[in-house]
Amino acid sequence: MTTLFIDGAVAEDPWVSIDGEQPVPEAEDVIVSLALFEAQRHALLTRNEGRLGVYLEADDQIDAIADDLGKIDLVALDFPSFADGRAFSKARLLRDRHGFAGEIRATGDVRIDQVQHMRRSGFNALAVHHQPTVDSLMEIKDAGLNLFYQPAIEGAEARSSSGGRSWARRAL
Template identity: 35%
Template sequence: MSLLKHGRLVGEDAFQPVADDAALPASGAVLVTYARWQVEREQLTGRNAPLGILLPNNLDVLDFGAEAERFDLIVLQFPKFSDGRAYSQARLLRERFGYRGELRATGHVLQDQLWHMQRSGFDAFEIPRADAVEAFAKASRTFSHVYQPTGDGRVSVLKQRLAAHNNKNGRSQEAAE
């Protein structure tokens, strides 16, 4: 298993996963489940250490989004690569709720899905293979353009064409003057 963040290998995960029935460590960054967060909000926010949360992929993010900014890490799940619910969760967290922390994909994360995940707002990936850095780099180069605007800041084809059109018109107007 390799953990990648912004395309680079992270040697050790800063967040320690804590099972629902295990005691919280006295200090250090932890990753807890949504269920635990529901019942231990105060203890968790009072720890004064970075906090990560693992969201179920059938959670309606609209019910959670307002709390997103309290977290330094949100982990979304792909139980199977073909289960694409977390793409919507990711975009909503980034684009609707303005979440800026680490957004991590876990589960059945394959090379051929990395392109979609990046575009949807994921910046960290748990990839079950040794050559994850190469796979990620390759996936990132898949397409030179994007047809859809998402929160990843890339300019959609439609906007590119509009800009080119307006530039051309602007220039020809200048030339006419």
């Protein structure tokens, strides 16, 4: 059972994940693996209907899709385990370096104790399997703190009122 949260609220998932052999439906919103994206890049980027999402595994780099981000609506980044933090930096690069404004979805081992870090790194969607995490997110509890010692993704946080520290932030 996967529960999808977008911007903190439970959401229906209009996206269909396509892997390997299946043909890509013409009119649906699809999330494809990087391998499929690379194999059918031109066809995928020139579909008339249906939005395009790309799923990156932990070993995949953003550079592989960077040039096409203007035509990509969703990037799903995998957390293969609690200990693998590569996707945090990838989300950050998508937002900051590439100005990607679409959905960035966390998939895989999404746990409550990392949710705030995901949001601060640029994720706005979470595909959650872990039931206690679903329960906590339902209660709008993200196990994080309200004060931060470093700027992250702009927008969700204000400069701290405490003077003399340009790097400090406070949750809005």
